[in-house]
Amino acid sequence: MGHTVIVYNGRHCTCGRDGCWEAYASATGLIKTTKEAMLKSDDHLSPIWEIVHGDINNVDGRTAFDAMRAGDPVGQAVVDEYISYLGCGLANCINIFQPDILCIGGGICNEGETLMKPLREYLSHQVYTVNTKKQTKLCIAELGNNAGIIGAALLGK
Numbered sequence: 001m002g003h004t005v006i007v008y009n010g011r012h013c014t015c016g017r018d019g020c021w022e023a024y025a026s027a028t029g030l031i032k033t034t035k036e037a038m039l040k041s042d043d044h045l046s047p048i049w050e051i052v053h054g055d056i057n058n059v060d061g062r063t064a065f066d067a068m069r070a071g072d073p074v075g076q077a078v079v080d081e082y083i084s085y086l087g088c089g090l091a092n093c094i095n096i097f098q099p100d101i102l103c104i105g106g107g108i109c110n111e112g113e114t115l116m117k118p119l120r121e122y123l124s125h126q127v128y129t130v131n132t133k134k135q136t137k138l139c140i141a142e143l144g145n146n147a148g149i150i151g152a153a154l155l156g157k
């Protein structure tokens with residue numbers, strides 16, 4: 001699903017296509033969006049630049065969220081954009097498969113409700129199942145970043 005296009009002719013993806021969901025909604029995508037926004041803003045004394053000690057190479061998946069919490073408008077804009085990208089792909093999944101539960105994982109999920117609350121809000125306007133009885137429950141995968149390792153170990157049994 002990460003390689004379904006959410007931005008026509010968008011950001012180049014490692015798979016060869018342009019505009020894949022993963023190119024925006026993965027941690028790597030978030031880091032790229034954060035760096036692009038920081039380079040566009042010329043206020044190098046803003047909280048987001050302070051967080052990375054003036055070095056854009058220190059940007060990670062938490063930078064924009066930390067900057068948002070510090071009241072930085074660039075951080076807020078990046079987080080808002082990120083939630084829209086993530087939500088866009090999630091709405092596609094929900095509209096296609098209509099699962100009972102959709103679990104998301106990865107390091108960004110450590111943001112907890114800071115991420116999940118606006119994401120659920122976004123989805124409430126984007127899924128076409130909005131007026132049906134069956135609503136997909138969005139939650140954070142309990143195994144977090146260990147899910148892949150545990151899954152692989154179980155296959156070996």
Ligand SMILES: [Zn+2]
Pocket residue numbers: 002003004013014015016017020022
């Ligand atoms: Zn791709």
